[in-house]
Amino acid sequence: MKPILAIAKLTLKAAFRFRIVALLALFLVVSVTALPLLIKDDGTARGFVQILLTYSMGLTVTTLGLATLWLSCGILARDIEDCRIQLVVVKPVARWKIWMGKWLGILILNAMLLGASGLVIYGLLEYRGGKLNEDQKFVLENEVFVARGSAKEEAVDLTQTVEEIFQDRMKQSSLEDVDQAQLKKQIFEMLKHQFQLVPQSMMREWDIPLGVNPAELKDKPLYLRTKFIAMSHKSTFEDTRTFPMFWEVGPMDSPQSWRVVMMMTPNVFHEIEVPPNLLDENGHLQVRFINNQNETFYFDVNEGMEVLYRQGGFLANYLKGLMILFCWLALLAAIGLSASSFLSFPVASFFAVSVLILGLSTGTMNQVVEEGGIVGVDSRTGKVEQQGVFDHISVFFFKELKNLTEVVLNFSPVELLSEGRTVTWWMVCKAVGQVVILVGGIFVALGVYCFSRRELALPSGGQG
Amino acid sequence: MSLARAVNPNENETSTASETVVMVQGLSKVFKDFWGRPKAHAVNNVSFQVRRGEVFGLLGPNGSGKSTTVKLLLGLLNPTRGHIEVFGRSTRHVATKRRIGYLPEESYLYRYMDSAETLDFFGSLFNLPSGERRQRIEQLLEMVGLDKVRRRTVGEFSKGMQRRIGLAQALINDPDLVILDEPTSGLDPIGCREVKDLIVELARRGKTVILSSHLLADVEDVCDRVVIYYGGKIQAMGTLKELLSTPDRLRITMPVLERETLERVLATIRADLGRKFSETEAQESVLVDCPSQNLESYFLDVVKKARSGAEETSGAVSGGTVARYLRSEESERVQAKDRILERLASSKEAPAEAPAPEKKKEEASAVDASKKLSALLSKTTVQAPAEPSAVKEASPASPQSEQRQENLKKASEKLSGLLGNKGNK
Numbered sequence: 049m050k051p052i053l054a055i056a057k058l059t060l061k062a063a064f065r066f067r068i069v070a071l072l073a074l075f076l077v078v079s080v081t082a083l084p085l086l087i088k089d090d091g092t093a094r095g096f097v098q099i100l101l102t103y104s105m106g107l108t109v110t111t112l113g114l115a116t117l118w119l120s121c122g123i124l125a126r127d128i129e130d131c132r133i134q135l136v137v138v139k140p141v142a143r144w145k146i147w148m149g150k151w152l153g154i155l156i157l158n159a160m161l162l163g164a165s166g167l168v169i170y171g172l173l174e175y176r177g178g179k180l181n182e183d184q185k186f187v188l189e190n191e192v193f194v195a196r197g198s199a200k201e202e203a204v205d206l207t208q209t210v211e212e213i214f215q216d217r218m219k220q221s222s223l224e225d226v227d228q229a230q231l232k233k234q235i236f237e238m239l240k241h242q243f244q245l246v247p248q249s250m251m252r253e254w255d256i257p258l259g260v261n262p263a264e265l266k267d268k269p270l271y272l273r274t275k276f277i278a279m280s281h282k283s284t285f286e287d288t289r290t291f292p293m294f295w296e297v298g299p300m301d302s303p304q305s306w307r308v309v310m311m312m313t314p315n316v317f318h319e320i321e322v323p324p325n326l327l328d329e330n331g332h333l334q335v336r337f338i339n340n341q342n343e344t345f346y347f348d349v350n351e352g353m354e355v356l357y358r359q360g361g362f363l364a365n366y367l368k369g370l371m372i373l374f375c376w377l378a379l380l381a382a383i384g385l386s387a388s389s390f391l392s393f394p395v396a397s398f399f400a401v402s403v404l405i406l407g408l409s410t411g412t413m414n415q416v417v418e419e420g421g422i423v424g425v426d427s428r429t430g431k432v433e434q435q436g437v438f439d440h441i442s443v444f445f446f447k448e449l450k451n452l453t454e455v456v457l458n459f460s461p462v463e464l465l466s467e468g469r470t471v472t473w474w475m476v477c478k479a480v481g482q483v484v485i486l487v488g489g490i491f492v493a494l495g496v497y498c499f500s501r502r503e504l505a506l507p508s509g510g511q512g
Numbered sequence: 513m514s515l516a517r518a519v520n521p522n523e524n525e526t527s528t529a530s531e532t533v534v535m536v537q538g539l540s541k542v543f544k545d546f547w548g549r550p551k552a553h554a555v556n557n558v559s560f561q562v563r564r565g566e567v568f569g570l571l572g573p574n575g576s577g578k579s580t581t582v583k584l585l586l587g588l589l590n591p592t593r594g595h596i597e598v599f600g601r602s603t604r605h606v607a608t609k610r611r612i613g614y615l616p617e618e619s620y621l622y623r624y625m626d627s628a629e630t631l632d633f634f635g636s637l638f639n640l641p642s643g644e645r646r647q648r649i650e651q652l653l654e655m656v657g658l659d660k661v662r663r664r665t666v667g668e669f670s671k672g673m674q675r676r677i678g679l680a681q682a683l684i685n686d687p688d689l690v691i692l693d694e695p696t697s698g699l700d701p702i703g704c705r706e707v708k709d710l711i712v713e714l715a716r717r718g719k720t721v722i723l724s725s726h727l728l729a730d731v732e733d734v735c736d737r738v739v740i741y742y743g744g745k746i747q748a749m750g751t752l753k754e755l756l757s758t759p760d761r762l763r764i765t766m767p768v769l770e771r772e773t774l775e776r777v778l779a780t781i782r783a784d785l786g787r788k789f790s791e792t793e794a795q796e797s798v799l800v801d802c803p804s805q806n807l808e809s810y811f812l813d814v815v816k817k818a819r820s821g822a823e824e825t826s827g828a829v830s831g832g833t834v835a836r837y838l839r840s841e842e843s844e845r846v847q848a849k850d851r852i853l854e855r856l857a858s859s860k861e862a863p864a865e866a867p868a869p870e871k872k873k874e875e876a877s878a879v880d881a882s883k884k885l886s887a888l889l890s891k892t893t894v895q896a897p898a899e900p901s902a903v904k905e906a907s908p909a910s911p912q913s914e915q916r917q918e919n920l921k922k923a924s925e926k927l928s929g930l931l932g933n934k935g936n937k
Contacts, residue, residue: 050636050639051636051637051639053636054633054636054637055637057633058622058625058633061622061624061625061629062622062624065624065625066624130620131616131618131620132620132621132622134583134586134588134616134620135614135616135620135621135634135681136637137587137588138586138587138588138609138612138614139609139634139637139638139685140606140607140608140609140610140637140638140639141606141609141637142606503588503589503590504588505583505588505589506543506589507543507552
């Protein structure tokens with residue numbers, strides 16, 4: 049372990065003595081401080097958090113991410129090109145230890161810089177949050193500076209209903225030539241759609257199990273987070289109308305039920321504060337929407353209704369969010385080091401940035417997979433009609449890459465923090481497992497393998 | 513190791529398994545371009561072995577394959593063909609590297625670290641306990657004359673100073689095998705001499721030294737055996753005696769004779785030769801000249817004298833004592849005797865010395881003490897070294913000679929302070 053630590057320390061020394069740390073720290077501190085001053089928020093708690101937390105954190109992660117890639121490529125590739133590594137590998141240290149030492153050094157550096165940036169952002173949040181008016185302070189305290197758990201309605205199993213309808217249809221008409229699987233899928237989509245629609249004069253009820261002991265939430269307010277679409281508008285995204293929406297929360301027909309009418313705009317998320325102690329004895333919350341408008345509303349099964357409840361404080365949540373961000377940086381460091389294990393510094397940097405861009409091109413990946421290829425997409429069907437070998441290979445490649453990318457990007461700590469949602473320890477463990485150990489492990493294995501086999505004293509600087 | 517014998521059947525000297533430190537058999541290295549096409553045949557079918565305690569020289573012009581061989585020995589390159597064993601193991605065997613010290617041909621050190629940090633870092637790679645590491649760092653810095661500039665970063669060092677710290681890092685682990693690639697490159701004459709004395713000292717401790725150099729004087733001064741490379745192939749191999757001696761020639765060195773006496777001696781010699789050769793050949797084959805001191809000896813003499821009034825220097829100072837952990841028992845014994853004699857001698861002679869700093873007095877008395885010690889130890893000395901030793905045949909098999917004794921002392925204590933004559937072996 050001592051050699052690994054010695055190499056990690058050496059990496060840190062290099063970063064400090066070449067003033068990389070000072071420059072990066074200065075840039076980060078200045079930018080996270082200046083950004084909220086340059087971009088005006090709308091004076092609300094949400095607007096303020098959007099800028100300070102989302103943008104500043106995004107800038108920090110982007111800066112640190114690119115710096116990590118550059119540093120990790122340089123720290124090994126430069127050592128190899130300048131032959132310094134020769135003096136290290138002739139010592140009794142296995143090459144994997146040298147590699148891990150470099151990685152550890154970059155991780156420590158990242159932890160320091162991310163911690164410093166996180167501290168500045170947190171300080172600014174506290175400082176500027178204190179300057180909001182009382183109403184917005186209340187919103188901030190209850191909706192942002194908090195770790196809130198989330199609960200949604202359990203998914204309804206439509207399989208039985210789909211099967212019944214399918215059998216009924218089969219009896220009614222001869223459907224032997226029809227693709228039965230496709231028909232069942234259509235029936236399922238139709239049912240799901242009906243399930244999400246609330247026509248005029250109809251009611252939609254959500255029974256949401258919070259999964260906690262009701263006593264734990266005694267006297268604590270709950271928040272309904274909802275979003276809907278008004279179906280009559282030709283373009284849902286341009287709908288700026290407002291509707292008086294009638295909500296009832298609590299056990300059905302109970303005098304304790306809480307009712308409210310709120311003016312709401314379609315296509316945006318609304319949070320409704322619900323008085324405490326409305327859970328039933330099983331810890332379920334019943335929410336009803338009564339449509340008394342001359343309109344049909346659509347509540348998406350995933351985004352339509354969600355209950356948020358207080359679980360803990362912001363600071364611990366914030367730290368857990370930073371830990372997930374740190375996992376991403378660890379992966380980037382592994383990518384950079386892995387590239388420099390078999391490439392020269394400029395080529396390794398290019399390679400690492402290409403991997404990053406490819407990994408972030410989820411839209412393109414989805415498109416290729418959905419269209420079934422890259423060339424010759426039929427404009428009517430939106431699919432490649434005659435798939436060639438190249439299409440098959442590209443679909444396979446992008447599908448696997450998409451799966452891998454999802455494993456990494458399936459975390460959104462900044463979004464969770466800005467919405468005041470809990471970043472659970474499970475999420476942190478999952479990020480460590482998936483991002484660092486699983487995907488990072490692939491790059492670590494590749495890097496260590498290449499570095500161990502590489503001839504480090506070739507006349508061309510070691511490119512083998 | 514039977515394999516070691518089989519490798520080089522032409523070598524007459526016997527070797528046992530435990531004695532073979534490096535075994536190279538049929539080694540070739542071809543550098544290839546990006547497309548895998550052969551670009552350069554750096555080493556071509558090379559075989560040799562190095563035994564424990566030897567100072568083994570790899571000699572050859574630039575680009576002859578010496579450094580490539582060294583890098584192959586260290587596992588920095590993979591052989592295209594052939595086989596290498598170091599301490600009976602593959603060159604990639606990690607634990608074996610614990611026994612190896614390496615000084616590369618250039619300064620491949622981290623420029624942003626100072627001397628002490630550099631040694632501390634490399635010491636950590638050997639898992640040395642921090643106390644021992646600190647101790648060795650102190651001794652090594654003193655040995656290479658950088659203890660006064662320990663906080664200056666390596667990037668600020670001159671090439672010679674970088675060489676010195678490079679040498680120190682190669683010795684931090686007290687290695688059994690020291691591989692030195694052009695060790696005197698960039699060093700001033702004093703530094704060169706110190707390095708060569710250090711090599712002799714290491715060999716005396718039973719360490720094996722492989723020295724790669726194109727400087728013939730370096731190799732000649734310290735090596736027991738050499739291989740001479742050209743074009744990636746071994747052109748000659750053997751002990752220096754085997755390679756350099758000319759058995760049909762004879763050199764006699766003596767004090768200057770009277771002209772008449774000299775004429776008589778020459779006449780006798782020529783008359784004797786006249787029986788075997790023609791008169792002209794007999795005349796031409798006898799040469800008489802005054803041996804001249806070589807430049808290195810002369811330079812070191814001048815520096816030695818100048819040191820008595822030495823000024824402060826911002827560079828490396830002349831190296832001090834060989835690090836204690838690198839010294840041999842013999843040198844320790846010599847040093848102990850030295851110290852006794854030094855005390856005796858200095859108590860008598862110090863008042864006669866011109867006023868000088870205390871350290872200088874010590875050095876002066878050390879010189880006197882060493883002379884006394886030499887006299888005590890070499891009662892059978894044939895001849896006082898009135899001439900520089902460069903004109904004498906170096907004789908490793910005559911430990912009684914004053915020259916030898918002086919060199920032993922030089923290597924083990926005031927390395928640079930007691931220099932003057934050439935020829936350690």
